[in-house]
């Protein structure tokens with residue numbers, strides 16, 4: 001007997017992959033773990049008659065001589081059938097889209113990084129020219145949307161989007177999909193969000209807008225991450241944190257969502273004993289009061305800032321400068337020779353102006369080229385301090401239409417940052 005199975009806490013991508021496998025391997029029996037996600041559970045209970053799923057306990061393990069494992073690559077995550085991993089002569093087929101190598105050594109596999117596992121299986125179904133029923137197409141698209149965040153997660157590949165198009169052609173029903181995929185946002189979550197919005201505050205940290213919100217909650221509340229995500233979106237801040245205090249259990253749940261690279265939720269939550277990735281993270285803290293958690297969090301946000309890239313990491317130095325007595329003729333020569341479009345003018349270690357190619361348009365007649373740069377330089381020079389972020393430098397340059405900013409510390413010029421330095425940063429080619 002050949003069976004198809006998947007990971008516990010089965011999500012839509014896993015269920016879709018199991019059903020797709022029964023189309024690829026028509027003799028295989030679909031077996032779903034006992035623990036499945038609540039949304040998937042309601043889908044399964046409504047579609048029981050068409051899905052032909054078997055319970056793990058119905059399957060005598062000694063009869064299994066082949067297993068198709070989908071959307072997971074570790075034996076530990078497939079509940080009861082983990083035990084047959086060492087069975088003699090067992091044929092193991094693996095379909096998995098996770099980037100991390102697991103402990104399953106398959107006889108045959110299709111393992112490739114993809115936004116959703118179902119995308120890999122759709123590739124095969126299309127090759128086989130299998131016709132899908134609208135229910136199958138709907139289930140597959142639900143899995144695809146769930147695992148790719150409606151095609152918006154960075155892990156989503158072009159092939160995922162093409163597969164979504166194919167499923168829509170096969171009459172996947174978006175209304176049905178929407179009703180099963182709806183985030184678990186109910187009355188309690190709505191009340192919590194409402195309360196958070198009433199005492200919302202926005203702070204600024206080194207150019208980023210941040211909101212930290214403390215709230216007491218009674219008993220366990222599901223889907224607080226959804227609430228924090230919505231809170232961040234409504235406030236339109238770069239990062240938002242919810243500190244949810246369950247006083248009767250003496251613990252705090254901290255959830256963070258970030259929309260910017262400079263504030264890494266994974267790093268911040270790690271320092272609080274939790275974890276996550278750059279965009280989302282959480283931590284659970286025992287026997288602490290929410291005020292202490294807030295103070296700790298604010299400190300970590302600051303620290304996280306300092307660890308991120310600053311102007312001082314990107315600026316060029318030493319800086320070519322000239323004194324205000326330099327003649328325009330010499331200045332033109334220096335600009336040409338150094339290939340710069342502008343040079344800071346410094347007298348006695350103090351920045352007094354900036355001379356740029358533009359200023360030469362003010363020079364009327366060749367004799368004026370003997371005049372000193374102080375007659376033509378701009379004296380209102382915008383500067384930036386070395387601790388600021390590349391984003392702040394970029395904003396200043398755009399706002400004032402300048403191509404470079406001298407970096408000034410304690411009144412002396414220690415470097416210069418140009419548009420191209422900022423571009424290097426934004427396109428992720430960080431200097432060593």
Ligand SMILES: [Mn+2]
Pocket residue numbers: 013014071097116117147
């Ligand atoms: Mn998946």
